[in-house]
Amino acid sequence: MPKTIAILVTLDTKDQEAAYLKDQIESKGDNALIMDIGVIGTAGITADLSRESIAEAGGTPLQHILENPTREAAGPIMVKGSIALLQKLITEDRVHAVLGLGGTQGTTSCCNIMQALPYGFPKIMVSTVASGDTSSFVGIKDITMMFSVSDILKLNPFTRKVLSNAAAAACGMAQTGSVFEQQKSDKPLIGISNLGVITKGTIKAIEHFNAKGYEVIVFHAVGSGGRAMEQMMKEGIIGAVFDYAMGEIADDVWKVLRAGGPERLTVAGKLGLPQVLCPGGAEHLGILVPENEVPEAYTDHDHVFHSPIVFVPRLNAQEMEQVADSICERLQHTQGNAYFLLPLQGVGDYSKPGGALEDKVSDAAFFARIKEKLPKGITLMERDAYIEDTEFVTEAADLLISLIEKQ
Structure with missing residues (x-):
C-alpha cells in the first residue's frame, strides 16, 4: 500500500x-x-x-x-x-x-x-x-x-x-510495516540502565527477567540514555525500572560527559513505578579530553582511559559523598515501592577487588552517606558482593519482580 x-x-x-x-x-x-x-x-x-x-x-x-x-x-x-x-x-x-x-x-x-x-x-x-x-x-x-x-x-x-x-x-x-508497540501482556516492560563497566551484570539481569516472562529495554547511561528511559516512563511505555547504573548522577554533579540532567532519577518516584536501584559506575567520571591527555585538575586522582579520548578519574571520599548527596536528593520523590541495593565489594569493573580504581576508603564514605541520607520510604539492603555477581543481580531482579507482582 x-x-x-x-x-x-x-x-x-x-x-x-x-x-x-x-x-x-x-x-x-x-x-x-x-x-x-x-x-x-x-x-x-x-x-x-x-x-x-x-x-x-x-x-x-x-x-x-x-x-x-x-x-x-x-x-x-x-x-x-x-x-x-x-x-x-x-x-x-x-x-x-x-x-x-x-x-x-x-x-x-x-x-x-x-x-x-x-x-x-x-x-x-x-x-x-x-x-x-x-x-x-x-x-x-x-x-x-x-x-x-x-x-x-x-x-x-x-x-x-x-x-x-x-x-x-x-x-x-x-x-517496513514494523510498528513499535508493546505486546499485550499483564507484565510491564522493564527499563534497565547500563554502563560498560557493569554490562556482564546487565546481561545476567536480562536473562533472568526473560526467564520470568518479562521483556526489557536497556539504555546506555551516558546522559541521553537515562533521559530517554525516563521519557518512556512518562509515556507509559516502561512500567518498572531496574536502575542499575548511576554514572549519570556522578557526571551531572561535575557537568561532564554522561551528565543525566536535573530530572534524572526522579521520574519513577513521581510516577510511583516499581524500582530497584544500584549505584553502578557512580564511583568515577567520564571526561572528554584530547587523546590520552590527563586534565590538570585530576593529576592527583587515580585514573584510567576508557578510550583514548574518554578520561576516567576515580572520585575520592569527599567527592563520593557529593555524589551520594545528589542521589539521595533526587530520590526524595520516591516514597515507597523501591529497593536500593549496595554492593559492598564494588560498583563496577574499575573499582571491584583488584580493579584499576579500587578504593575501599572512598567506597566506605559513599556507602555511609547513602545509608545516612536515603529517603526512609526506600528499603536499603547491603550485600557483601560485587555488583555483577550472579547472586547479587538475581536477588535485585527478583526484588523488582516482587514489587511488580504486588501491584
Missing part, C-alpha cells in the same frame, strides 16, 4: 529541493505531503499544508505574525502548529514518515517537531550541520541525521543524489 511521507521545508528558499523530493517519493509509488514552515518569503511552489494552516494550528494567524515578523517569534508558532497537525495525521494513519530539510535554523525547527513525535515513527533530517555535535537536535528521540555535505540551496548533481537517497530512506522506513 502506498505510504505518505511528510516533508518539512521552507518553500521560500528550498522549493526546488521540495519539488525534487516529491518527485522522488512519488516515483517509488508513495505520496508526498509538503508542509511549508516558512513565514516571510514567497513560496516557490504550492504546499499541501500551507504556512497559513500551520500558523493557525500553532495558535496565531499568519497575518498577525507578519505584522512584526522575526524568526524568534515565528519559529515556536510554526513548530507548535506542525506538531499538532502531524500528531493528528499520524494518529489517523495518514502520515507514515517525516523528512526535514534545513540549515541551522531549519534543522532546529524540524528537529523540535520530530522530537514531539512518537518513538519508532520514521524521522529523517537532511541537514548542513549533521556532521557536528547533533545532540541538541536529536535529543532523546530516534531521529536519523543525514549530512547534506553541500549547502541546501538549489539543486545540483550532488544534491540530487543526497535527496534521492533521503527519499529512498524515508520510503523504505515507511514501508
